[in-house]
Amino acid sequence: MNEGQEQFTRSQELRGFLLLCAVVAPLLAVMVVTGYGFLVWMYQLFAGPPGS
Template structure:
């Protein structure tokens, strides 16, 4: 049988929170903006610049 998992400590919760705030969220933001910029750039290569 499986034993019950140990409860998380305040220190573990703080470490996970700091990882999310300092590493993961900024990395996802950069990846999202970079992907959007790449998509716009490729679409302008294929379709030409926007007409106004």
């Protein structure tokens, strides 16, 4: 009945959750903030600093 489906154990799910929380989420957050900072920097490079 479940021949094509893999059954994940509790330890595999815990390992995946910890990987998501400890590695993927912080890395994604850093990448988003870095990307936004880069976009602001590029905008100010062409448009000038604020107030000018």
